[in-house]
Amino acid sequence: MNNNIDWKKYLIVLLITVGLFVTAIYLSNYFGNKKINQLKTIQDKIAIDILSSETQFSLLSELSCKSISDSVFSSELGELGSKLEWSENNLGSVDEVTYLKKYYSLLQIKDYLLTKKISSRCGTKSAFILYFYTTASNCSLCGQQSLVLSTLRTEYPELRVYSFDYSTDLSAVTSMLQIYKIKDTELPALVIDDEVLTGFHSLEDLETRVQESFKLQEPTTQKVSIPKNK
Amino acid sequence: MILVMITSFFDLIFYILIFLSVFVQVFFLVTFIENRKKIVIRKGRITLETYPSVTIVVPCWNEESTVEKTVNSLLGLNYPKDKLEIFLIDDGSADNTLNVINKFKDYSNIKVFHKENGGKFTALNLGIQNTKTDFFGGLDADSFADPESLVRIMSYFEKDPNIMAVSPSVIISSSKNILKKAQKAEYNMGVYFKKMLGFLGAINVTPGPMTIFKKKVFDSLGGYNHGHNTEDMEIAYRMQKNHYKIEHCNDAFVYTNTPGTTKKLYKQRLRWIYGFINNTIDYRNVLFKKQYGNFALFTLPMGVISIFSVTYLFSRIVYSLADFIYSKIIQFGTVGFTFKVKSFIFDPFFINTQSFIFLIFCIYFLVIFAMILGRKMTEGKWGLSLDMFYFFPIFSIVAPFWLMKAVYNTILQRKPAWR
Numbered sequence: 001m002n003n004n005i006d007w008k009k010y011l012i013v014l015l016i017t018v019g020l021f022v023t024a025i026y027l028s029n030y031f032g033n034k035k036i037n038q039l040k041t042i043q044d045k046i047a048i049d050i051l052s053s054e055t056q057f058s059l060l061s062e063l064s065c066k067s068i069s070d071s072v073f074s075s076e077l078g079e080l081g082s083k084l085e086w087s088e089n090n091l092g093s094v095d096e097v098t099y100l101k102k103y104y105s106l107l108q109i110k111d112y113l114l115t116k117k118i119s120s121r122c123g124t125k126s127a128f129i130l131y132f133y134t135t136a137s138n139c140s141l142c143g144q145q146s147l148v149l150s151t152l153r154t155e156y157p158e159l160r161v162y163s164f165d166y167s168t169d170l171s172a173v174t175s176m177l178q179i180y181k182i183k184d185t186e187l188p189a190l191v192i193d194d195e196v197l198t199g200f201h202s203l204e205d206l207e208t209r210v211q212e213s214f215k216l217q218e219p220t221t222q223k224v225s226i227p228k229n230k
Numbered sequence: 231m232i233l234v235m236i237t238s239f240f241d242l243i244f245y246i247l248i249f250l251s252v253f254v255q256v257f258f259l260v261t262f263i264e265n266r267k268k269i270v271i272r273k274g275r276i277t278l279e280t281y282p283s284v285t286i287v288v289p290c291w292n293e294e295s296t297v298e299k300t301v302n303s304l305l306g307l308n309y310p311k312d313k314l315e316i317f318l319i320d321d322g323s324a325d326n327t328l329n330v331i332n333k334f335k336d337y338s339n340i341k342v343f344h345k346e347n348g349g350k351f352t353a354l355n356l357g358i359q360n361t362k363t364d365f366f367g368g369l370d371a372d373s374f375a376d377p378e379s380l381v382r383i384m385s386y387f388e389k390d391p392n393i394m395a396v397s398p399s400v401i402i403s404s405s406k407n408i409l410k411k412a413q414k415a416e417y418n419m420g421v422y423f424k425k426m427l428g429f430l431g432a433i434n435v436t437p438g439p440m441t442i443f444k445k446k447v448f449d450s451l452g453g454y455n456h457g458h459n460t461e462d463m464e465i466a467y468r469m470q471k472n473h474y475k476i477e478h479c480n481d482a483f484v485y486t487n488t489p490g491t492t493k494k495l496y497k498q499r500l501r502w503i504y505g506f507i508n509n510t511i512d513y514r515n516v517l518f519k520k521q522y523g524n525f526a527l528f529t530l531p532m533g534v535i536s537i538f539s540v541t542y543l544f545s546r547i548v549y550s551l552a553d554f555i556y557s558k559i560i561q562f563g564t565v566g567f568t569f570k571v572k573s574f575i576f577d578p579f580f581i582n583t584q585s586f587i588f589l590i591f592c593i594y595f596l597v598i599f600a601m602i603l604g605r606k607m608t609e610g611k612w613g614l615s616l617d618m619f620y621f622f623p624i625f626s627i628v629a630p631f632w633l634m635k636a637v638y639n640t641i642l643q644r645k646p647a648w649r
Contacts, residue, residue: 013257203566
């Protein structure tokens with residue numbers, strides 16, 4: 001009879017299977033860490049960019065608006081945003097991701113303040129939208145609002161959208177929420193030209209507002225765009 | 231919170247199923263490494279010391295187009311004519327089968343029987359009742375035996391007197407369309423798995439095409455049962471329960487006709503899986519009992535695991551797909567079609583590197599390895615073939631349906647038709 005069970009074999013197979021699992025988990029962690037490191041690198045680069053622009057701005061003051069406008073718009077901010085969002089969904093709510101998200105929010109605020117300053121002084125054509133959302137399941141419209149905003153962003157490259165997770169545990173974000181009096185029951189919320197809009201807003205609606213925002217700048221643009229180089 | 235718990239519950243099940251699937255594939259691999267030297271593929275004719283008498287029964291039910299070829303393949307077997315008795319049994323065919331088989335009735339070693347339709351197992355039992363030889367086998371009327379198959383099978387009985395049944399390698403006779411090519415890869419892989427189960431003493435099917443039994447199996451265990459339309463599975467279960475040894479003769483080839491359309495394949499597989507589920511339910515008291523060996527600890531649980539895994543994985547894919555389509559509909563509803571193509575730059579950052587991805591790769595790798603070995607054992611060639619390429623997409627799309635339908639039918643106790 002061939003019915004003697006080779007328990008040793010079952011054990012060996014079990015060990016190999018466990019081994020394969022451990023390897024898979026190790027590989028997953030390895031690549032996960034690599035991704036987090038990549039995020040950190042991008043953030044550091046953005047931080048340096050912003051800091052450098054700030055410094056450059058204070059150094060040259062109003063001397064040369066031309067030279068500053070190219071370098072200041074950190075294009076990586078958008079890339080970082082999408083990578084962070086992906087990481088949040090796929091790497092799980094790892095502490096590092098939460099931490100990086102905080103850092104990202106801070107960088108966004110800094111970028112916002114700096115760009116706004118440059119825009120008003122040098123008259124670069126730009127419009128800003130501050131977008132407050134939550135990943136909690138009670139905000140079904142947040143996903144749709146995000147879609148509208150990303151479409152808008154591709155249509156208007158000069159438009160700068162800064163998105164903030166309501167639950168971000170960061171005093172700077174909390175201050176923003178307080179300034180604009182945003183409550184978690186009214187999400188998604190948008191701020192365009194210091195006007196707070198709560199609830200979902202369609203693409204057409206926002207498009208007109210953004211165009212208006214650009215128009216408002218036009219007179220100032222003409223005024224400030226005269227080179228002031230001494 | 232509840233949603234998170236549900237998600238992690240499903241993830242847990244997912245990982246458990248992956249773990250078990252990896253375990254099964256590694257088990258086969260280890261069995262292969264252990265026994266690789268014992269796999270012999272003989273070329274050319276062999277001779278036996280003695281040639282025991284064998285009766286081969288061909289049960290026919292509406293097989294007018296193939297039965298002649300089947301009988302001719304038996305007449306062409308490399309086995310002494312006086313030691314081989316052939317019974318052609320017409321199981322109440324409605325077509326011209328009886329006339330076709332009557333053409334053979336003048337052969338000295340062929341007997342033709344006609345009976346009322348009662349199902350394949352009744353035709354086989356009629357054959358058993360009339361068998362006077364020590365060995366008995368069946369050959370489905372849509373299959374053709376290789377000339378060397380019987381003598382190679384009989385050499386196993388000569389080698390080990392404890393063996394009670396030997397099954398051959400069932401492979402595909404012709405593969406004209408993609409569906410048949412996909413099945414060809416599957417059957418070749420099946421030869422490898424079957425051989426491994428043979429080493430483990432854990433074979434659960436003694437297929438209709440040319441499995442040869444010692445007649446005393448039926449004398450002591452009784453004839454074939456209906457076995458939920460899979461009588462060749464039920465008899466194997468019964469033999470395993472009674473500690474009868476079943477071997478697989480990998481170099482005895484029997485060519486079979488396989489369904490050429492998805493609908494026919496679906497019906498065939500539905501019957502097989504339904505048979506597996508219901509025979510396993512009937513023999514549930516065998517499950518996990520160590521006295522029944524690897525059959526109870528490996529083969530049966532493996533079958534159950536594969537049904538669960540495929541069904542689960544399929545549901546997961548369907549769910550993701552539905553979710554994706556839903557999000558696209560929402561997107562369309564909110565922003566309309568955006569024709570602006572974003573410049574697509576491949577960024578390795580977005581490659582999913584969750585651990586299950588590596589494990590699924592691992593499973594695929596082991597399955598492909600099994601296919602390569604199966605191909606080597608049947609076609610004698612190493613390497614990948616186009617047939618394997620067809621196998622994965624076709625079976626991953628169609629198989630979940632017959633699996634789920636078989637489970638559904640079992641729950642409702644509906645019996646699937648033969649074809």
